[in-house]
Amino acid sequence: MNVLPVQLFDAESSTFTYILIAGDGKSAVIIDPVERHWERDLAHLARLGLELAYVLETHAHADHVTSAGKLRALTGARAAVPSGCGIAPAELQLGDGDIIGFGAHDQIAVLHTPGHTAGSVSYLWRGNAFSGDTLLIDGCGRTDFQGGSAAALHESVVGKLFALPDATRVWPGHDYKGQSVSSIGWEKRHNARLANRGKDDFVALMAALDLPKPRLIDIAVPANRNLGLPHGA
């Protein structure tokens, strides 16, 4: 119950990066690393004596560039990404129900949770859900680009994530209010957008948001589809 990840933060884009340490204390996985922090993240792995087995992405981000390709090149880790995100150069294209093993006994399960983007997934590991931008603390990701769909997000959260045990910890892809972690039970009861809200009501709510286009989307999405590496590299 107290197996948790290391949570790292990028203050510029309010993005969380996670390091998951296997039970053997030697092998690790990193989820959603941010380009500008590649040295910080390698330093954490070195200080904890960890070998990086996989770099995972929850989706192709529109607001920041990943360091997945760089970390892969510098560590020998494999890149594993959701199959529906158009991230071609990754070794593993993950689908719903796939299992990624690392360390002696650790397993991460892939849950396809479309809605923020069509390919978005969540990762499940030892009572922790890494929900990307599908489910945020007291909120959710936007659903208005990259194959986003408010109806799909509602199904992903209410039908799949809220079906996990209440005690499952929720580690989101972003937080803009200084919050770090939540639980399925709390979000199911209190999430301002999704708790006890039907699909039609949620779709109307999301349609009314009228958000500005993300500043970096035209740079970030193509870059992230190449694991953050320059094209041609």
Next chain:
Amino acid sequence: MNVLPVQLFDAESSTFTYILIAGDGKSAVIIDPVERHWERDLAHLARLGLELAYVLETHAHADHVTSAGKLRALTGARAAVPSGCGIAPAELQLGDGDIIGFGAHDQIAVLHTPGHTAGSVSYLWRGNAFSGDTLLIDGCGRTDFQGGSAAALHESVVGKLFALPDATRVWPGHDYKGQSVSSIGWEKRHNARLANRGKDDFVALMAALDLPKPRLIDIAVPANRNLGLPHGA
């Protein structure tokens, strides 16, 4: 090996607060909470469905005010503090070797690690060391006030903390460079101030720092000796 705390950050004073979740998933302890974040910290406990058993302090801080008294009043937790810090209104005055139990099976061991202040302690829990301002990542706390002593800090770090298993994770009281966690093995080999440095050399290094007086010390230390509560409250 992958039992970790929740690490929370105060960007104003670069202070880390830690929530330790017991193996039963119901009971928790908080270390070094910061006054201005008491609502954030209570929200984390509520979202994770945790009951707060203890509020712990590593020392009487000079750079920020604790929320220990406030959290105690709002949760019914007990305050446990190092006996040498002059924090009178705490229920438990802790000495070297004391054990604090919480949850069904969790134990925190108290290690007296003077040097930053005369009363400073570190807390040990399931392969994690919460080193306060005694040992920082690639650094250490200052030793020039509140009974601080460079010689004592050298003994605490080299003699006590560096004697812990190399894989012990080090969770510091502050970080000013965006780092989150380290290990005893790494600090023993690489810490810029303390790795492979004799006591006399270290004492001379610390004496030469000539740091300015902390801006908040005359407010923070008396406040923290009262668990952050107004005097007379």
